[in-house]
Amino acid sequence: AQSVAQPEDQVNVAEGNPLTVKCTYSVSGNPYLFWYVQYPNRGLQFLLKYITGDNLVKGSYGFEAEFNKSQTSFHLKKPSALVSDSALYFCAVRDMYSGGGADGLTFGKGTHLIIQP
């Protein structure tokens, strides 16, 4: 079965500093990896995804993520954090061997990102 781990419940970063939100995954086949952001009482907004190709993926709002197959990681990064980046971030995965759940996304438990002014 596929799974996603986000090891940090909360990440605190000062405004203007680089940020990293960690994600590791476990799949049977090739992973398809996604990052979403959720603001309070809102739905999930798509940030970026990795399917194949370059390991560094660029997405919305200046975010990027690096796929590392050997470490089974897909960490979300941004060079300079903004206060408005404060939100809940979810990493998600799909793979072709996930059986009955093949059509849904398997999410990590989420990481609260807090950007301090």
Next chain:
Amino acid sequence: DAMVIQNPRYQVTQFGKPVTLSCSQTLNHNVMYWYQQKSSQAPKLLFHYYDKDFNNEADTPDNFQSRRPNTSFCFLDIRSPGLGDAAMYLCATSRGRLLGETQYFGPGTRLLVL
């Protein structure tokens, strides 16, 4: 703008009283999903429609049903809500079922069961 719309944004119901949540989309996507997100937890897939083909997750309770009368609309019916069904319900769509397809989410409906 093309989007996924959910109504209502907040729904209060009584224990055991049937409730229906609505989702519509202007993206003309073939696939529509329903996820349940309980407080401080990750979203969990309940079921999805690929066109008119309904696909239920193995662990989705029978209390949860869904209807998709046309491409644009999908409904989530909870036949007899219990206190444990209080959650945010998220509707999502994707163009197809390919693994790399992006799923686009609506704003969610927060359900409170009294």
